Amino acid sequence: xxxxxxxxxxxxxxxxxxxxxxxxxxxxxxxxxxxxxxxxxxxxxxxxxxxxxxxxxxxxxxxxxxxxxxxxxxxxxxxxxxxxxxxxxxxxxxxxxxxxxxxxxxxxxxxxxxxxxxxxxxxxxxxxxxxxxxxxxxxxxxxxxxxxxxxxxxxxxxxxxxxxxxxxxxxxxxxxxxxxxxxxxxxxxxxxxxxxxxxxxxxxxxxxxxxxxxxxxxxxxxxxxxxxxxxxxxxxxxxxxxxxxxxxxxxxxxxxxx
Amino acid sequence: xxxxxxxxxxxxxxxxxxxxxxxxxxxxxxxxxxxxxxxxxxxxxxxxxxxxxxxxxxxxxxxxxxxxxxxxxxxxxxxxxxxxxxxxxxxxxxxxxxxxxxxxxxxxxxxxxxxxxxxxxxxxxxxxxxxxxxxxxxxxxxxxxxxxxxxxxxxxxxxxxxxxxxxxxxxxxxxxxxxxxxxxxxxxxxxxxxxxxxxxxxxxxxxxxxxxxxxxxxxxxxxxxxxxxxxxxxxxxxxxxxxxxxxxxxxxxxxxxxxxxxx
Numbered sequence: 391x392x393x394x395x396x397x398x399x400x401x402x403x404x405x406x407x408x409x410x411x412x413x414x415x416x417x418x419x420x421x422x423x424x425x426x427x428x429x430x431x432x433x434x435x436x437x438x439x440x441x442x443x444x445x446x447x448x449x450x451x452x453x454x455x456x457x458x459x460x461x462x463x464x465x466x467x468x469x470x471x472x473x474x475x476x477x478x479x480x481x482x483x484x485x486x487x488x489x490x491x492x493x494x495x496x497x498x499x500x501x502x503x504x505x506x507x508x509x510x511x512x513x514x515x516x517x518x519x520x521x522x523x524x525x526x527x528x529x530x531x532x533x534x535x536x537x538x539x540x541x542x543x544x545x546x547x548x549x550x551x552x553x554x555x556x557x558x559x560x561x562x563x564x565x566x567x568x569x570x571x572x573x574x575x576x577x578x579x580x581x582x583x584x585x586x587x588x589x590x591x592x593x594x595x596x597x598x599x600x601x602x603x604x605x606x607x608x609x610x611x612x613x614x615x616x617x618x619x620x621x622x623x624x625x626x627x628x629x630x631x632x633x634x635x636x637x638x639x640x641x642x643x644x645x646x647x648x
Numbered sequence: 649x650x651x652x653x654x655x656x657x658x659x660x661x662x663x664x665x666x667x668x669x670x671x672x673x674x675x676x677x678x679x680x681x682x683x684x685x686x687x688x689x690x691x692x693x694x695x696x697x698x699x700x701x702x703x704x705x706x707x708x709x710x711x712x713x714x715x716x717x718x719x720x721x722x723x724x725x726x727x728x729x730x731x732x733x734x735x736x737x738x739x740x741x742x743x744x745x746x747x748x749x750x751x752x753x754x755x756x757x758x759x760x761x762x763x764x765x766x767x768x769x770x771x772x773x774x775x776x777x778x779x780x781x782x783x784x785x786x787x788x789x790x791x792x793x794x795x796x797x798x799x800x801x802x803x804x805x806x807x808x809x810x811x812x813x814x815x816x817x818x819x820x821x822x823x824x825x826x827x828x829x830x831x832x833x834x835x836x837x838x839x840x841x842x843x844x845x846x847x848x849x850x851x852x853x854x855x856x857x858x859x860x861x862x863x864x865x866x867x868x869x870x871x872x873x874x875x876x877x878x879x880x881x882x883x884x885x886x887x888x889x890x891x892x893x894x895x896x897x898x899x900x901x902x903x904x905x906x907x908x909x910x911x
Binding site: 588 | 654687691
């Protein structure tokens, strides 16, 4: 019998989102209610405006909404600053530290930049110094959407001490994902959309349970699905708990703020 | 308020669950771990699924005879665990009736499964008439990946009240506010259902759908092993609806679809 899991949601959004799919958490209270409903104990949360409108504005709103909270940890959406519209990578590191940001998020599709080392080097070099997890949000809406596997591989190999977390990787990914996991020990993925038949079992068998993170992608998508999938996965309870929350906790504890 | 508990919420033992939209076997498009009959039954047992309606991936766009033979093998090895969905190749109209007769007279199939997208055979082709006439004569149910036109489905369901129809997929990822004409048809016509087999699954889509059209025309489907069976079952188990409504979605409505209670 599967025991209860301590769920730590690595992929959650607050604020008014696009709502062409799913809903929004307009308030912190609505997010908390949803966490309680789905038995989620902790979450990492970014702001919808940070992803879909302006990172500086959204990141600031996020801190205002969350306040000091040990259960809902903030994630900032970040941009390379070649245009001067964000903040320099060095200042960003200080701001991340001061505000105890638990991870950062790159949204290349929403902000129209390439996932290339020549434009991300300054940013990612600084992120690597503090080993803050970098979530790669490619805005994947369907399992058939193309994923820039080669670019992801290049970045993982270029910054080997930087944990990268792929978001919303779907059921059609195994043939590209497995060799990438094999080659890049710093690559992780969250399972909100990993609805591959026996996919969690296969990944656990080949790479261990340490490379997968529970994520819900709520309130756009239904947390029920990845929770149920993890609950019924044919792996040990200990492996389930790693995926449910211990892996993301370990990555956060690995951040080296000065 | 007592703390909610995953083990209780995700307990499938209190329900009779029939998965009304499954496949079986391998696929070229992407890697499927396991997926053949023995693995599939093991996964069904693990998740708590009593029966699954299956149409092999092979029969969705290629060799329907080989596919339908595999269904028969599955049902022979695992009696009472599978419901056979006969696949038909619309690109070989001369073989349609013969294959339908073989599936329903010899192979114990119960449902006709259509996949116009994979076969690249749009639903406005006149050859589909052969299938409707066969289904009407025997009062058979039809699951279609996509009827491609709500008006066409409405017309068919009106002309053939003895056929039960499923429009697949739309309902599983409903955003909760846009209008979907298939929902209107399912609500209005006794012989039309929608299934909640989808990828991805939007936030609380099942309870929003129950509010929209009621619980009696919604059929549970997971698309396994194309998708993950447990991933699919979670959206119903977690939905903020009654256990009775969940049971309707999990099996009762499917039995009406299968045997035609609504007619």
